[in-house]
Amino acid sequence: MTYKLTYFDVKGRAEIIRFLFSYMNVDFEDRRIEREQWPSIKPTTPFGQLPLLEIDGKELNQSLSISRYLAKKAGLAGKDEWESLLIDIAVDNINEMRQVIINYFHEKNEDIKSKQIITIVNETIPFYVERFEKIISENDGYFVNGKLSWSDLYFVSILDTIQHVTKVDLIEGHPHLTLLKQRVLAVPQIKSWIAKRPNPVY
């Protein structure tokens, strides 16, 4: 199989895919396009969006669907249907918070934007992060059933992007989330990926 991942030179939605390939020690082409290239590439993509993964030339969009597929191969998608369900729910909850933040990031109207960031910092982030902290405290240090799953990798993969956009470090003041990040970053394949990856600020 050949894998070609196309995205911008940022972590964003693609970093979970890069984490999963790295976790499996699977080679992939990590194509990072310039913003100026995007207008000419956009119309050639299935739904006008990146990331895009080509598997043996077949083009796939939707980063979380792609990640779930890779996570199954990596053994990070649950031992049975019930565990997979709990992992999917964790991912969707994390993604829901991320989406609110990314909608703010893309908002063009400065008046709306300045109101949104106040709500995000004072309400949205605390709401989700308190719940995540509690879930991890009740699940022996991971999002689901006391063991590493792609929901843990996904959470850690978006931290830099969220901090860049909101200036909030999600794990600060949250001991269980802090430990989770340390644990994920200590996984040898992830550690090695982070040591060698291109490292844009977000």
Add this chain to the structure above:
Amino acid sequence: MTYKLTYFDVKGRAEIIRFLFSYMNVDFEDRRIEREQWPSIKPTTPFGQLPLLEIDGKELNQSLSISRYLAKKAGLAGKDEWESLLIDIAVDNINEMRQVIINYFHEKNEDIKSKQIITIVNETIPFYVERFEKIISENDGYFVNGKLSWSDLYFVSILDTIQHVTKVDLIEGHPHLTLLKQRVLAVPQIKSWIAKRPNPVY
């Protein structure tokens, strides 16, 4: 197993779950709360949202994660990991369009709202619907691999809500989508559910 689904008395995000239970001929409690009850129920939910499914008392949120779990049991989630991936991508693409429309529905500012609906009707909906129509024309009448999957059920389950919010009937002028809707509604268990369900306008 006992299943209790809590949602408002609308189709919205819960109808795909109701479709899947019906498809499997599995009994579930279809609890529909009044809007006035919501403020007192909201703080008791895991992430302040509905729908909520209780399986033997265990509370689960995130309708698409729940639907994927049920779809596996129903045999509608793909015959292998690759097919499951294609189905997940179809669902996420449909959901992305739905989310733009629902964000508009929840927008409070009338100026913003009146601009958004123009973009949705003239750009967002045509963009997605043309792609869906093409996908179905290339996959023998279904979203994935020429056979019924939960992506087909999901698409049909949200049509009434989208029409209520945008006044656009997504399938109009799209023969393949029109046939898809007819096919899904002709599945005996779905037909029987629709004949007996409570039928709010959206």
